[in-house]
Amino acid sequence: MFDAHCHLQDERFDACRDAVVAAALTAGVSGVCCCGSSVSDWQKVRRLSAERGVRSVELRAVPRVLHATPALHTTAAALRTPLSTFRILPAFGVHPWYAGNLPANWLAQLEELLVQYPAAPVGEIGLDGVRDNPPRDLQRQVLQAQLELAVRLHRPVVCHGARAWGEWLETLRPFVPHLPGFVAHAFGGSEEILREIVSMGGFVSFAGNVCNPAAKRVRAAAAATPAERLLIETDAPDLLPGVRASAVQWFSGSAVDDLASRVPHPALPIPQELNHPGNLPLVANAVAKLRRAATEEIASVTEANARRVYGVQDIEGN
Numbered sequence: 001m002f003d004a005h006c007h008l009q010d011e012r013f014d015a016c017r018d019a020v021v022a023a024a025l026t027a028g029v030s031g032v033c034c035c036g037s038s039v040s041d042w043q044k045v046r047r048l049s050a051e052r053g054v055r056s057v058e059l060r061a062v063p064r065v066l067h068a069t070p071a072l073h074t075t076a077a078a079l080r081t082p083l084s085t086f087r088i089l090p091a092f093g094v095h096p097w098y099a100g101n102l103p104a105n106w107l108a109q110l111e112e113l114l115v116q117y118p119a120a121p122v123g124e125i126g127l128d129g130v131r132d133n134p135p136r137d138l139q140r141q142v143l144q145a146q147l148e149l150a151v152r153l154h155r156p157v158v159c160h161g162a163r164a165w166g167e168w169l170e171t172l173r174p175f176v177p178h179l180p181g182f183v184a185h186a187f188g189g190s191e192e193i194l195r196e197i198v199s200m201g202g203f204v205s206f207a208g209n210v211c212n213p214a215a216k217r218v219r220a221a222a223a224a225t226p227a228e229r230l231l232i233e234t235d236a237p238d239l240l241p242g243v244r245a246s247a248v249q250w251f252s253g254s255a256v257d258d259l260a261s262r263v264p265h266p267a268l269p270i271p272q273e274l275n276h277p278g279n280l281p282l283v284a285n286a287v288a289k290l291r292r293a294a295t296e297e298i299a300s301v302t303e304a305n306a307r308r309v310y311g312v313q314d315i316e317g318n
């Protein structure tokens with residue numbers, strides 16, 4: 001499985017990053033797209049990908065939970081991937097929340113990094129309708145500048161559009177014919193927006209909120225997205241599957257969906273309130289259920305799609 005969007009650089013992972021990587025491998029997740037969010041975390045993303053993106057990870061210290069649970073059995077195909085390899089594909093961009101107070105040379109810094117990392121997508125970029133600040137005009141300017149750069153360097157873009165999907169799509173539209181690909185991450189837009197994204201050749205990525213039965217629009221979109229455009233992600237450390245339930249409820253099996261009871265509490269020092277790529281099977285399971293497909297099929301289709309949109313051929317091996 002491939003986690004199409006997360007933030008392993010987040011400081012909440014600083015004390016447990018090795019455990020997070022081990023839990024991901026144990027769950028059958030062999031790679032992630034690790035998205036930067038502002039100038040301040042790009043170097044950390046770069047460092048993580050340099051340290052772990054090309055290096056095998058020893059699994060000897062991982063507790064024997066591999067064959068312990070039904071949820072993991074359902075991802076048997078994913079587990080057949082070489083377990084010792086974990087790939088971090090770095091992405092660099094300015095998240096709309098951080099579009100204010102950027103240093104004058106931020107775009108030049110971004111270009112320099114992207115040139116150094118020819119495989120890196122541009123992300124996380126986009127528009128946000130959840131917060132008023134920074135103002136939407138400023139968010140749009142920063143988004144447009146990054147889209148221009150992505151076109152110039154021929155990179156796919158990984159986009160945030162929470163509660164601003166329509167406006168995001170209108171901003172993106174003129175760039176699409178010139179971009180090699182685009183991803184709508186943690187998609188939660190309408191059926192109409194979904195249709196447009198698909199008709200424009202975009203990929204649609206679903207996160208942990210798809211596990212929540214109350215998230216009707218997200219779940220309808222996950223069921224309706226054509227298989228060849230479907231991605232799954234964790235957006236870790238945020239968007240813990242079943243966002244309305246606490247982590248404790250989830251792991252004790254009393255949450256909104258029975259999926260929770262099928263995921264082991266990893267005997268690893270990852271704080272329960274943190275989402276991590278090892279939870280990706282929950283997302284795969286929920287999407288599979290909504291589409292009446294096998295989890296194994298969703299795991300492999302979404303991994304193949306991630307390879308296509310990100311242009312990564314060797315997620316499973318070095």
Ligand SMILES: [Zn+2]
Nearest residue numbers: 005007124235
């Ligand atoms: Zn994100």
